[in-house]
Amino acid sequence: MLYLWWERLATSAPVRLSRVVAVAQAFGTARGLALLDDLNRRHGLDRHTLTRQRERAVRAHLTHLSGDTSRAAALYREAADLTENEVERSYLLGKADGG
Numbered sequence: 001m002l003y004l005w006w007e008r009l010a011t012s013a014p015v016r017l018s019r020v021v022a023v024a025q026a027f028g029t030a031r032g033l034a035l036l037d038d039l040n041r042r043h044g045l046d047r048h049t050l051t052r053q054r055e056r057a058v059r060a061h062l063t064h065l066s067g068d069t070s071r072a073a074a075l076y077r078e079a080a081d082l083t084e085n086e087v088e089r090s091y092l093l094g095k096a097d098g099g
Contacts, residue, residue, distance in 0.1 A: 019039075020035050020036045030066065036059060052082060057092060060078075060092075061095075069098075
């Protein structure tokens with residue numbers, strides 16, 4: 001509920017992505033992924049400059065939690081390719097390799 005209020009107060013792509021994480025933690029990965037799909041259709045989080053890379057990382061994490069490790073690995077690699085931060089890239093590639 002808090003994230004819905006926050007989204008109405010400060011509508012932005014990062015706030016919407018934060019809501020996805022909160023929903024996934026509260027109601028499970030399937031609901032988080034469904035919300036992420038919906039927000040991508042309506043608001044293009046996967047195309048927005050502030051959330052494109054983070055959208056991939058969140059999707060990778062939720063996909064991994066749902067048990068689809070091969071798809072998650074591909075998504076972690078996509079997220080790694082989208083960041084210029086070497087520490088983050090290394091972390092994401094490590095996750096892609098099962099770490």
